Amino acid sequence: xxxxxxDGTASRPLAIEARGIVKRFxxxxxxxxxxxxxxxxxxxxxxxxxxxxxxxxxxMLLGIIDPDxxxxxxxGHERPHEIAHAIGYLPEExxxxxxxKAYEAIAFLGALRGLPLAEGRRRGRxxxxxxxxxxxxxxxxxxxxKGMAQQVQLLGTLVxxxxxxxxxxxxxxxxxxxxxxxxRMIRALAxxxxxxxxxxxxxxxxxxxxxxxxxxxxxxVPFAGPVDLARDRIRPQVRLETRAHDGPWLQALPADAxxxxxxxxxxxxxxxxxxxxxxxIEGEAGILSLSIERAGLHDAFVAIAGEAAARALEEGAxxxx
Amino acid sequence: MTGRLSTFAAALVVARRDFSAILFxxxxxxxxxxxxxxxxxxxxxxxxxxxxxESTARPQLGxxxxxxxxxxMIRAHxxxxxxxxxxxxxxxxxxRLDPGESFDPAAALKGPRGSSGGNLAAVLSGTPASPMxxxxxxxxxxxxxxxxxxxxxxxxxxxxxxxAVRLSDTATSKADQRSDHVKTAQSGQMLLFxxxxxxxxMVLSNLVEEKGNKIIEVLAAAIPMDALFLGKLFAxxxxxxxxxAVWGIAVGGFTLLAGxxxxxxxxxxxxxxxxxxxxxxxxxxxxxxxxxVYLAIGSMATTVRExxxxxxxxxxxxxxxxxxxxFAMTQPGSPIELAAVLFPLSSPYAMLxxxxxxxxxxxxVAALAWQVLFVAIFVRSGARLFRTRVxxxxxxxxxxxxxxxxxxxxxx
Numbered sequence: 001x002x003x004x005x006x007d008g009t010a011s012r013p014l015a016i017e018a019r020g021i022v023k024r025f026x027x028x029x030x031x032x033x034x035x036x037x038x039x040x041x042x043x044x045x046x047x048x049x050x051x052x053x054x055x056x057x058x059x060m061l062l063g064i065i066d067p068d069x070x071x072x073x074x075x076g077h078e079r080p081h082e083i084a085h086a087i088g089y090l091p092e093e094x095x096x097x098x099x100x101k102a103y104e105a106i107a108f109l110g111a112l113r114g115l116p117l118a119e120g121r122r123r124g125r126x127x128x129x130x131x132x133x134x135x136x137x138x139x140x141x142x143x144x145x146k147g148m149a150q151q152v153q154l155l156g157t158l159v160x161x162x163x164x165x166x167x168x169x170x171x172x173x174x175x176x177x178x179x180x181x182x183x184r185m186i187r188a189l190a191x192x193x194x195x196x197x198x199x200x201x202x203x204x205x206x207x208x209x210x211x212x213x214x215x216x217x218x219x220x221v222p223f224a225g226p227v228d229l230a231r232d233r234i235r236p237q238v239r240l241e242t243r244a245h246d247g248p249w250l251q252a253l254p255a256d257a258x259x260x261x262x263x264x265x266x267x268x269x270x271x272x273x274x275x276x277x278x279x280x281i282e283g284e285a286g287i288l289s290l291s292i293e294r295a296g297l298h299d300a301f302v303a304i305a306g307e308a309a310a311r312a313l314e315e316g317a318x319x320x321x
Numbered sequence: 322m323t324g325r326l327s328t329f330a331a332a333l334v335v336a337r338r339d340f341s342a343i344l345f346x347x348x349x350x351x352x353x354x355x356x357x358x359x360x361x362x363x364x365x366x367x368x369x370x371x372x373x374x375e376s377t378a379r380p381q382l383g384x385x386x387x388x389x390x391x392x393x394m395i396r397a398h399x400x401x402x403x404x405x406x407x408x409x410x411x412x413x414x415x416x417r418l419d420p421g422e423s424f425d426p427a428a429a430l431k432g433p434r435g436s437s438g439g440n441l442a443a444v445l446s447g448t449p450a451s452p453m454x455x456x457x458x459x460x461x462x463x464x465x466x467x468x469x470x471x472x473x474x475x476x477x478x479x480x481x482x483x484x485a486v487r488l489s490d491t492a493t494s495k496a497d498q499r500s501d502h503v504k505t506a507q508s509g510q511m512l513l514f515x516x517x518x519x520x521x522x523m524v525l526s527n528l529v530e531e532k533g534n535k536i537i538e539v540l541a542a543a544i545p546m547d548a549l550f551l552g553k554l555f556a557x558x559x560x561x562x563x564x565x566a567v568w569g570i571a572v573g574g575f576t577l578l579a580g581x582x583x584x585x586x587x588x589x590x591x592x593x594x595x596x597x598x599x600x601x602x603x604x605x606x607x608x609x610x611x612x613x614v615y616l617a618i619g620s621m622a623t624t625v626r627e628x629x630x631x632x633x634x635x636x637x638x639x640x641x642x643x644x645x646x647x648f649a650m651t652q653p654g655s656p657i658e659l660a661a662v663l664f665p666l667s668s669p670y671a672m673l674x675x676x677x678x679x680x681x682x683x684x685x686v687a688a689l690a691w692q693v694l695f696v697a698i699f700v701r702s703g704a705r706l707f708r709t710r711v712x713x714x715x716x717x718x719x720x721x722x723x724x725x726x727x728x729x730x731x732x733x
Contacts, residue, residue: 062542065708081545085325089542095535099342111334112543114326153539 012039014073015164015195016061021070023056030056032219033070038197038212040163043190045206046199047301048216049312054199055092057216058168061197062089075164085114088162092169092199094153098142102152103128105141109156120159127155147178154182158189165189167198171205183209201313207297215301217309227297234295234303235267241288242280249283252276268292328551331544335552336559339527343560348523352564355519380442382464383415385424390448390475391417397449397474401467404483409467415444426455449475501587506650506677509589509596510670513604514643516561518636521611524557528619529628546704554612554700558605565601589677591685599676599685606692607669610699611639614666617703639666646670653678662688665695 016038023031031053038044046054060067063080077083096105106127107120115123128137133151141149150173157165167186171179186196186209200206206213207227214224223230241263242249252275257266269276273292280287295303302310326334343349384391391414398412415429426444443456443464449472454461473479531537540549589596614635622628642664649661649671661671662684672688 059542064538064541082325084543087542089539091535091538091542093535093538095537095539097338097342097536099346108334108338109539109543112326112331112540114324114330 015040017073019071021067034221040195041193042211043209044197045210045213047206047213052216053219086163088157088165090157090167096141101138103137106156106159110159113160115160123159164195170198203298215304217305223304230300231295234299237293238268239291240264243286247283249280249285252279328548331548332552336556339556340559381413381440382410383429383441383444385416385446388417393475397471502678505589506674509673517607520561520608521615524612525615525619550700550704590680591676603669603673609696613699613703617706620707642667650674
């Protein structure tokens with residue numbers, strides 16, 4: 001997937017470029033020839049059920065592990081550690097040193113990315129103040145609640161002002177309030193030009209936040225591109241209610257039309273809405289209501305990745321809930 | 322945005338964090354107290370051993386002779402004992418026989434302490450002119466000479482005068498020197514081994530704790546694994562040097578206060594200053610080698626049980642290596658010593674022993690370079706193992722799945 005002309009991403013330089021990356025573990029192919037291109041400044045979602053290969057893909061992009069095949073380029077570097085100072089990473093399994101004070105933990109995470117410790121401490125305190133956690137700056141991590149510790153780690157991920165931020169399941173374990181805060185933070189990062197990539201198995205987050213998504217299932221990426229393009233994979237859905245229940249106008253409906261109560265549901269024919277309306281009016285169907293809804297990302301996911309992957313995705317989301 | 326960290330700078334970030342964390346932790350107190358435990362155990366064992374030795378009386382030679390013969394033998398013993406010292410057994414009169422009385426000497430040796438008490442090892446009967454020794458073959462063979470000398474003295478045939486022997490002291494002999502150097506080498510090796518094992522165990526538990534904190538992935542994403550391993554190793558090395566400094570000051574102070582009470586070791590062949598310097602370098606080398614092996618083990622294990630299972634063979638191998646180096650020390654210049662010097666894990670021990678026995682310095686330069694090469698190889702291999710064996714799974718289904726090294730995991 002590349003940036004598209006419609007939203008102007010085509011002209012942007014790429015934050016991530018991966019071509020045919022493959023990773024095998026003990027004969028099991030975890031990631032099977034994935035292609036990804038993420039334009040700088042985009043919010044990019046990697047959407048897939050548990051076990052689909054999301055974490056392995058992210059780890060390869062970060063240089064934690066190397067692909068067995070294929071090419072990856074992160075901010076123009078084939079070896080991600082060379083540009084680690086410009087990257088922030090929040091893994092799914094979060095953890096900090098329990099004995100460290102909150103501001104020290106942020107400074108340490110910054111120091112790992114090349115930020116001098118003194119500057120990291122100063123920024124750590126400032127960030128905690130900014131996010132309403134100033135009172136906890138001198139508390140040890142073990143004295144903080146799980147949610148607060150997660151926020152501290154999140155701030156530590158951003159303290160060095162990275163160009164690219166990668167979150168692995170960032171919403172996992174957060175309550176609704178903090179999920180909202182995180183969504184706002186992601187939008188704010190993108191607004192100042194930071195590229196944000198996050199993996200998730202919750203479609204709603206991807207749908208609300210992402211410019212582009214990669215749908216991943218069974219180690220492959222059947223779709224990667226703008227969210228709208230994914231939705232366009234499915235014909236818009238029509239819901240029709242008529243006074244007449246029979247008549248020649250029924251011939252104008254597509255074969256997948258089904259009746260549920262007083263409503264008829266079907267995909268919008270490729271010929272468009274006008275020929276359909278004409279047939280209904282001329283056939284005296286007596287239109288009571290008619291709505292055309294664009295497909296959601298969930299429907300697109302089902303159509304692209306298949307029913308089984310969608311079920312796994314829902315189960316994962318259900319587990320988390 | 323920030324600047325790129327070199328591997329060394331990244332290692333320093335990790336080392337600084339670990340160093341301060343360990344130094345202010347309870348485990349450092351245990352680390353400081355650790356060497357006291359073997360000292361206390363050794364002191365207790367030594368005390369018990371001394372008691373046992375004290376309770377065992379010196380073997381005595383029982384005399385069963387007519388009264389005047391027995392008295393003559395005792396006088397002869399007293400005259401010779403001043404010059405022969407421990408070469409002459411203690412004489413004890415078991416029975417003074419009346420004229421014509423006969424006595425079975427073997428009967429005096431029966432029973433747990435002989436029929437007449439004491440600690441009889443053999444019995445002397447007959448007369449000074451015709452003495453007869455009864456007892457176990459080895460004992461009577463060993464005592465035949467001194468008894469013959471004492472009998473001659475009792476008969477008045479001993480030397481009338483003893484020429485004065487002038488004494489000219491030398492500090493040591495070649496044989497003594499070699500024996501003393503071996504003792505110094507042994508002490509050095511033992512200290513090195515104890516310290517290394519203690520530290521390697523600590524670095525192992527440190528990494529396992531890190532995995533428990535789940536911060537390892539953050540570290541692995543930010544810095545090269547080599548830097549992470551080096552940082553951890555250097556932190557523990559720095560901690561150990563602080564520990565050594567504390568112990569050094571404590572032992573030095575105690576030695577000054579105690580004066581000659583502490584056992585004195587012979588100066589090693591390379592001299593004390595260089596020996597200490599080499600000791601620190603070989604300690605660092607031995608620790609880095611073993612520590613990198615333990616780090617690789619720790620990185621593969623997810624639970625304390627797995628750590629124990631995996632580290633046991635490594636500990637056993639290290640013991641064998643130590644024994645190899647100890648044995649090689651007694652065979653200087655042999656192929657066994659060369660093997661111990663060349664095998665990276667035993668090389669620091671073997672070379673420290675060599676420093677105690679041989680004054681040549683250049684082999685130490687070569688050996689240290691050789692060991693540094695293997696430290697680099699071990700760290701690199703450990704880091705690679707970590708990357709290939711461990712970071713292959715996300716937390717997919719983590720709540721439902723049991724974790725374990727030997728379990729094949731489905732990546733997320």
